[in-house]
Amino acid sequence: MNAIEIRNLRRVYRATIGTLRRHIREVVALDGISLEVRPGELFGLLGPNGAGKTTTVKILTTLLIPTGGQASILGFDVVGQADRVRPRIGFIFGGERGLYWRLSACDNLRYFADLYHMDPDRSRRRIDELLELVGLLGREDEKVEGYSRGMRQRLHVARALLHDPEVLFLDEPTMGLDPVGARELRQVIRDLKGQGKTIFLTTHYMFEADALCDRIAVINHGRIVALDTPERLKGYVRDLRVIELEVFGIAPPVIDQVRALPTVDAVSVEDFEQKQILLVQSPQGSELIPEILRLLDTARVGKVVVREPTLEDAYVRLVGGDRGLAQVD
Amino acid sequence: MQGLIANLRIFLSGAVLSYVALFRWFEPIRYVASKIILPLNQILFFTLLGTFATGPQTASFYAIGNALQVAAISGIYGVTMSVGGERWEGTLIYLFGSPANRFFLFFGRAFVHIVDGILGVVMGLAWAALLLGVDLSQADPLAMALVILITTASTCGLGLLMGAVSLVALDTFFVNNMVYFLLLVFSGANVPLQNFPEAVRTFSYMLPLTRGILATRQIVAGASLAEVAPSLLGEAFIGALYLALGYSLFKSFEYFAKRRGRLEAM
Ligand SMILES: Nc1ncnc2c1ncn2[C@@H]1O[C@H](COP(=O)(O)OP(=O)(O)OP(=O)(O)O)[C@@H](O)[C@H]1O
Numbered sequence: 001m002n003a004i005e006i007r008n009l010r011r012v013y014r015a016t017i018g019t020l021r022r023h024i025r026e027v028v029a030l031d032g033i034s035l036e037v038r039p040g041e042l043f044g045l046l047g048p049n050g051a052g053k054t055t056t057v058k059i060l061t062t063l064l065i066p067t068g069g070q071a072s073i074l075g076f077d078v079v080g081q082a083d084r085v086r087p088r089i090g091f092i093f094g095g096e097r098g099l100y101w102r103l104s105a106c107d108n109l110r111y112f113a114d115l116y117h118m119d120p121d122r123s124r125r126r127i128d129e130l131l132e133l134v135g136l137l138g139r140e141d142e143k144v145e146g147y148s149r150g151m152r153q154r155l156h157v158a159r160a161l162l163h164d165p166e167v168l169f170l171d172e173p174t175m176g177l178d179p180v181g182a183r184e185l186r187q188v189i190r191d192l193k194g195q196g197k198t199i200f201l202t203t204h205y206m207f208e209a210d211a212l213c214d215r216i217a218v219i220n221h222g223r224i225v226a227l228d229t230p231e232r233l234k235g236y237v238r239d240l241r242v243i244e245l246e247v248f249g250i251a252p253p254v255i256d257q258v259r260a261l262p263t264v265d266a267v268s269v270e271d272f273e274q275k276q277i278l279l280v281q282s283p284q285g286s287e288l289i290p291e292i293l294r295l296l297d298t299a300r301v302g303k304v305v306v307r308e309p310t311l312e313d314a315y316v317r318l319v320g321g322d323r324g325l326a327q328v329d
Numbered sequence: 330m331q332g333l334i335a336n337l338r339i340f341l342s343g344a345v346l347s348y349v350a351l352f353r354w355f356e357p358i359r360y361v362a363s364k365i366i367l368p369l370n371q372i373l374f375f376t377l378l379g380t381f382a383t384g385p386q387t388a389s390f391y392a393i394g395n396a397l398q399v400a401a402i403s404g405i406y407g408v409t410m411s412v413g414g415e416r417w418e419g420t421l422i423y424l425f426g427s428p429a430n431r432f433f434l435f436f437g438r439a440f441v442h443i444v445d446g447i448l449g450v451v452m453g454l455a456w457a458a459l460l461l462g463v464d465l466s467q468a469d470p471l472a473m474a475l476v477i478l479i480t481t482a483s484t485c486g487l488g489l490l491m492g493a494v495s496l497v498a499l500d501t502f503f504v505n506n507m508v509y510f511l512l513l514v515f516s517g518a519n520v521p522l523q524n525f526p527e528a529v530r531t532f533s534y535m536l537p538l539t540r541g542i543l544a545t546r547q548i549v550a551g552a553s554l555a556e557v558a559p560s561l562l563g564e565a566f567i568g569a570l571y572l573a574l575g576y577s578l579f580k581s582f583e584y585f586a587k588r589r590g591r592l593e594a595m
């Protein structure tokens with residue numbers, strides 16, 4: 001039996017627009033996705049903003065009813081058998097809300113332990129273990145309102161693990177963490193996988209998916225555009241080269257011109273303070289540089305490098321480029 | 330059995346923790362101060378206003394009515410905020426994603442406010458006796474205890490309904506104020522029910538507090554428990570009715586929020 005099974009899942013939101021003359025617009029957040037996650041697998045759902053990642057996780061965690069299709073966790077339907085699903089899953093949605101800020105970490109955990117019907121002896125031991133695991137031991141009696149964002153996020157991780165769920169959903173768990181905190185959390189995630197948990201993770205960060213996941217589904221506009229192991233996803237771009245150009249002030253029309261070059265596959269731009277990095281994917285390598293430079297003619301150009309493609313480049317190609325991808329640590 | 334204990338735990342810890350968690354003023358000194366001062370304000374204001382308008386012989390009418398009305402401070406504002414406040418904390422997705430029994434989750438939110446409300450009413454009656462010369466010596470203590478308990482609890486029942494409404498309506502303060510003032514006017518705390526037209530009186534009897542206030546006045550005047558029993562039962566029934574309505578609204582809120590994707594809407 002699969003840990004997670006999704007069949008043709010669809011979700012349409014109806015958003016009302018305008019205050020006086022209201023009308024309804026439909027947003028197709030999930031446009032028929034299907035996938036399976038095996039027990040013990042660490043599965044990544046990767047996609048740009050608005051791709052439908054959180055929507056997927058909400059449906060799987062019984063917090064949102066799909067418009068169409070089915071999903072089941074450990075064989076239990078997330079709509080019809082939500083009561084059977086809930087005790088078996090744990091979840092966190094990135095960010096720091098969702099805790100009682102006036103309570104201490106310990107009281108927060110105690111309360112959620114009660115909600116999961118844990119008996120007090122077990123929960124006491126478990127809470128100590130988890131505080132240790134997420135590195136909050138020693139601060140557990142302080143009110144959450146005095147915590148840093150990272151500490152709150154780690155408390156969420158402890159909360160999600162309280163009842164020792166078999167399947168874990170982590171929606172952008174490292175969002176907002178500093179590089180060290182993010183690395184520590186990734187180690188926690190690896191350890192959980194080591195304990196045999198099934199983990200469903202969403203992220204914007206390709207390198208994070210690469211470092212953690214057994215398989216990755218890339219989602220864009222509510223559709224799965226690729227689903228494979230990180231290694232095989234890299235194969236998607238094996239025959240390409242990536243030209244990285246450091247530019248200072250580049251106009252969008254110029255980017256479009258570069259994208260329109262016949263041998264160019266995908267173009268993306270990363271914005272930094274004063275400069276941008278233009279990433280051009282093409283089967284051609286350095287032969288293409290003069291042509292690009294000619295188009296860039298008015299912009300100041302710094303360093304130019306040709307390199308082997310990474311998984312991130314595969315991702316950029318799959319989701320169509322042009323988004324400024326978040327920086328990696 | 331095991332299930333019952335687990336549910337009781339949800340009820341009790343939810344009761345205490347949600348109370349502490351959602352109330353910024355939960356600090357011992359401020360708490361005690363508010364418990365002593367608020368009833369005093371309520372009673373003095375309306376009794377002075379009332380006796381100014383109608384003469385000193387009515388002081389007892391206003392003092393008792395408003396002592397009971399104090400129950401609505403905890404019962405309406407307190408309870409509504411502990412249900413509606415979950416939205417501001419962003420905890421709804423975690424509550425509704427848990428297997429916790431929804432009834433105990435919901436009902437637990439009112440529990441401490443019942444205790445709170447009882448303290449407020451007792452304090453209010455104490456002020457009434459001390460400052461306004463209300464004579465409590467004729468009152469049957471058991472009947473008095475019951476009327477305070479039942480009236481406070483039934484007011485919290487309406488609070489739970491309003492809490493569920495505020496989840497749906499996304500607005501706690503408007504809802505709170507409206508209901509509080511409805512009670513202030515129509516519960517008979519400050520206006521004798523016989524002054525209302527028939528239709529309004531019917532409405533008054535659909536509110537919690539109304540029968541409790543009537544019964545308290547009777548008890549203070551020396552009525553026995555048996556004499557006020559019908560009012561007490563009526564009050565309890567009204568409270569249970571609002572609780573039931575509140576709970577079904579809470580359940581349907583969960584369902585529709587999950588259907589529309591509005592669990593986190595603010
Ligand atoms: N409650 C809602 N009401 C209306 N539209 C919504 C709602 N929630 C999400 N959407 C829309 O559905 C689409 C998918 O949103 P979703 O939150 O699933 O994306 P995501 O992949 O998690 O994005 P991000 O990376 O920014 O978190 C978006 O277009 C979003 O605007």
Ligand SMILES: [Mg+2]
Pocket residue numbers: 053054055171
């Ligand atoms: Mg998201």
